[in-house]
Amino acid sequence: MQNKNDEIKMLIELNDELENYFQNTIIPQLFVDAQLVLRKFTPPAMKQFKLKATFIGKHIADIHENFRFPTIIENIQHVIDSGEILEKEIQTTDMRWFQMNIIPYLIRREKKNNGVIITFVDITARIRDLREQEKLIAEHELLLDTIAHDIKNPLTALGMTIDMLKKIPEKGMERFPRLLQNVESSLLKMKTIIADLVQSRWQGPRYQAVDELLDLQNILEDVRLTLSHQIQHSSALIRTEVGVSEITFARRKLRSVIYNLVNNAIKYRSDERRPEINIRSYEADGFAVISVADNGIGIDSRHLDSIFNKFERLADTGEGDGVGLYLVKQIMESAGGKITVESEPGKGSVFSVYLKNQK
Template sequence: MDKEEVIEKKEIKELLELNEELENYFRNTIIPQLFIDANLVLRKFSPPANMHFKLTKEDIGKSTHDIPSLANLPGLIDSIKEVISSNEDIEKEIQTNDKRWFQMNLLPYIIRKQNITNGAVITFVDITERIVDKQVIEKINADHETFIYSVSHDFRGPLTNLVLLIDLLKAAINKKDKEETKLLLETMYRSAQSMVTIINELTDLAKNGIDPQDKPEEVSIEQILESVKFTLKNQIFQSHAKITTNFEVKTLLFSRKNLRSIMYNLLSNAIKFTAEEKTPEICIRTDKLEEYTLLSVEDNGVGIEPEKQKDIFAIFERLKPHIEGTGVGLFIVDKMVKNQGGRIEVNSKLGEGTTFTIYLKNEY
């Protein structure tokens, strides 16, 4: 046996030993891992990868392009090519079709003796809970910022008015002008009442606001409506509001707390934005479509100008400046609906009324 044959046999033995070590590693690791060669062919995968990506032994030797569960992973193939060409590690966060999040780490598989990169070893760490927690925290922070901004925004006007009125009252008292003193006191009382109204609305928004951790569940729309009507009983009594319902769908798949907040905001707005000479007439109905359930609230109120309809869901947008409010109600409604994959539409005619239609997904 010549020297070249000895070297060749030694190299083969080393490769077999290396391959056995690699096999043992992939067989025993508890982390989803793939070994894909420079030709984008799947060479090995760990048992957890089989569970996550539904791989079988028949997939070994196939091109990554021909394995749907891998071909559909966002950025996988391009990342492998980048690792092979650059010899540098890559780390990415990806979301799979089943809505799970993974941290994808790609390491170049280098054959040291030949100094070539012959593929990549890809590791997947499930970070779904971390991403969900992060999103929840971001939503909570955003809601808190919205609420704080709303408080400062809505109190600035009445407080400024009170300060000016107090200065005028001092002057009227010094002049011993009883009529002006009486008028200023009445104006101060109205300004203080305005602040009380704002406090009550903000308290209701805080109580019934967005809870990002609330999960969709089967909710009785009739029970939600009765709860909201009880909360608004004073407004309903004072306005003599007539509320009718037509529920083709009696249960909705939505967050109970958020659905109550949506109903509260839409119903209170329907009562609030009614012309003084009219009795509020409000119809609440549900309808079933293929992908969505429709929840609509129709009123005979003052209506919304066409040019304002596109802006009504913006934060602090007030439809009627002379009517007290926080300007965050419809913003929050829109946010709640979108957070659970739905959308809200408005159809309104000035002087005739408004219909808000909410599209709620039938499945999540």
């Protein structure tokens, strides 16, 4: 009789200690028994998961929606059956993230699991930081890809101009000032691109391209000047129809988007006709749309899904590195927009970029 009273007293003391622990811990914890009935929870769990005292004694299935985790019942049962600790990252109903540990509650004398202790560690700040880091890394990779791609054009133009200078006869020096102007223009463009790179390097993770209200005509003229050598060499005819002139976007990014599309239209021209490029801007479904249509070689329908992949080239022309359209797609998607393409082999292509209308 005395032994039984001692066991009861010990159980009461253990229960009091467990109750005291659950009432004073600052970590959200639950105790669920082997029948999947909620027996105890800590005050932080009440706050985070909107638990109520009336939930004690209820089956976990009756309150599982509070945890925003559809497989919690299966996970608890797995730990009870296997005796293995389970760790997972979950999101709660208030959109916070937790590291969840489900630990078997072992009755040593009977050598069996009598339920589980579930512990939640708040990792919301860590998840937020990781996402910010991923965003910054993607932004810097995009910047470096853009600069590396864009700097190739003025370098090519500079090299071609120097070759032409070497071939000028003494009596043909009247062309010298114009060629010299091309050299200066290429050098100035490279200086601007390198300045962007240096600026991003010194500003570190704080660097971000800032959206501003832009005049599309100015961006188009900038692209036309940058590609002046290619336009002249190919005799390309460029027409513009600006229905939307004011666009809110990052200047460097919008210039890079249009530059790449126009450059590709010239690069993939047909040998059978003079290249014609039509650039339009208009509004559609809440977007400002800029389309670049050409009469070039076109794209086979088999390749339309892959042309935006990195290092994928439209054709074996010996030019380019297959980065341009990849950059355009990345820029548009990171800004909440998109790019589409319609094409027919031998007749040409129409690339359209959709920019979120921020009016």
